[in-house]
Amino acid sequence: MKRTAVALTGGLALAVTVAGPALADNHESSVSVLHGVPGLTVDVYVNGEEAIPDFAPGTLTDPMTMAAGTYDIAVYPDGADPEADEPAISAEGLEVPGGANLTLVAHLAADGTPTLSAFANDTSQLEAGEARLTVRHAAAAPAVDVRAGGEAVIQALENPNEEVLDLSAGTVSADVVAAGTDTVVLGPADLTLTEGTNTIVYAWGSLDEDTLDLAVQTVDGLHGDPGGVPSGEAGLMGTSTAALWVLAAAGAGGVALAGRRLATNR
Template identity: 50%
Template sequence: MELSYFRRVAAGGAVAALTFVGVGALAATPAYAATSKVSVVHGIPDTPVDVYVNGEKTLDNFKPGDVAGPLNLEEGAYDIALTRPGEPVAQAILTVDDAAVPGGANISIAAHLDAAGKPKITPFVNDTGKVAAGKARLIVRHTAAAPAVDVRAGGTPVFEDLTNPNEAKGDVDAGAVKADVVLAGTDTVAIGPADLDLKEGTATIVYAIGSADAKNLGVVAQTITGLHSAPAGVPSGDGGQAGTGVDTWWYVLTGAGALLLVGGGARVATARTGRR
């Protein structure tokens, strides 16, 4: 698999937070000028939840490893709350208050484990720029409680020394590829191998998630369609989704997932006294 370019991007901390709230990095597209597309996936081990947006339940008994979205959210501020199934919002175990959602963005927000195994939320703005004919975009994000890793395609490292919570990306030849994740600088496989079908005109976003210590490392992949740059590239899809750019999610490997939420400023409730 030939890389036409390779770029490491620091996606954690203040850089990602500023990007998420729209500081100079989000360009609205005509089709979604007033809304953002936000994807959600739950990966808190052993913790099914109900998900509330602005006080309204939007997901019921959302289980670890389940995925949902993308949600089309209008530009504005949102309160997000996660409760144990059946419990009221006042007893939320995780909240995001006044999450700023800009218009025209394609966002994935990962609440995941940091390198030390502690829960953390990292927002990512997805690269939906056009790709050349015959190419696909591969984006890999390290959101697992694990040391630095190399990502290999067909046994050859394509992204090296990737650390949590950073990402690497490149435009590659479209087609099937067998990928795995190894400890940086070694042949010790941490995740995989897994078969990826990198379709022309798409972006495949692969998250390494879970915990090395808990032995539940896995991979979740998100696909964004409709990135063809040439008129000859005609997107195809099911259920009337062709060419819409709708994100779809599937599991590449078994294992815990990463929880994607809207916004920054999340807090975990340490007492059952409700939100402040």
């Protein structure tokens, strides 16, 4: 399942096509925020008001209910004065639709520049015995090839990319190599996919700065509750398991998703 990303410049006027049925209240959305910029604790302001203080790298917030409307997002270094200091990352005119399940991610672009991306999480209902796996490449890292069973199933996967797969629940194994080589960059590793959930794995940080790591978000209730929201299970995973982010790419290509962009259905 692929999604395109709409590149935006200047103001961030966004619209979302939600993958799957909308939330029960079409006037509100569930919004989580992931901090994926290493080495920088921040304060997040929404419409000029501090919403998330002391936000540490690798942290994913619990879902927040936000009314449909337009928001200005500003990310400042922890303790900065919004009246005097410039934000590290900002997005003006972020349009949050009703009935969506979104994750905003502050992360590094491929060149290491801090940026902000917004993703629509797929909450469509799964068949019995199925699990959903979403991978989001939000790290400053080069292009890679993904291997399953030792065979390259995707080539030259770059930041920023996203892929969504509906799979049989169970354990999947894969590794990642530098594009066009057999040099293993991450893995191999196994990931257990639980029936009726969307496991969203984010690669974040910088390969050159040796800060590459993972954060994991879980959307549950996808059997009979397609409007399920992230359970709040998230955080850092050791680099020994960092290959997990590539598992969603097995058998499918990536779709660009970059700074100040919003994932929408193709």
